[in-house]
Amino acid sequence: MSGQVRPARRRGLADEVADRIRDAVFDGVYPPGSQLRELELAEALGVSRGPVREALLKLEREGLVRGEWHRGTTVTALSEVDVAELDSLRAALERLAVELVIGRAPDLAAVDAAVGRMERAADAHEMVRADLEFHDAVYAAAGHRRLREVWEAIRSQVHLFLLTRIGVETEGYLAGIPAEHRQLADALRAGDRDAALELFATHRRLASDVLTGRPGLDQPAG
Structure with a gap:
């Protein structure tokens, strides 16, 4: 009726x-x-x-x-197009998140806690979960509800991205990622906008470079 x-x-x-x-x-x-x-x-x-x-x-x-x-x-097996699109979207979202965090100067305890979990991770899958928790904490610290919702909408795909990365290069990921994220956390705490933006961009670029053009990455159809 x-x-x-x-x-x-x-x-x-x-x-x-x-x-x-x-x-x-x-x-x-x-x-x-x-x-x-x-x-x-x-x-x-x-x-x-x-x-x-x-x-x-x-x-x-x-x-x-x-x-x-x-x-x-x-x-889902990510193609080169998927990787490029996720990277460009994350670039836009993270830029806004970093600028908001720098402007608000919020408590970053959750960000530090995620880095600590990464430093104690027992295996690659635990490391990936802590990696994502770090970025969850950054978006939460930005204090922008809709921005966080957009991040959550692509979070599973970013998790797939990281799983694909460890499938290509596990040892390098485990060895270098905790220190990278400690640098990111320190830059946010220092309040240096330009330095923080550059470090986040470098962090994304290093991850994408591992995958782009590597064997095992699905090629786009057509």
């Missing part, structure tokens, strides 16, 4: 299934390019195929998986 609000559907189970699949991807159980079969996932998670189907649609909206009629659903 027009003019009435439709009853809400309960989506808690589908959200939980999405969380489980996302965690499995981020833990390396399903690497980029892996096929995700509804029936196998339903059996593994002890649910029907309906919540799995809803969960995969949610993850597709995040950019974490891709559904194609002839291939089914697979974990």
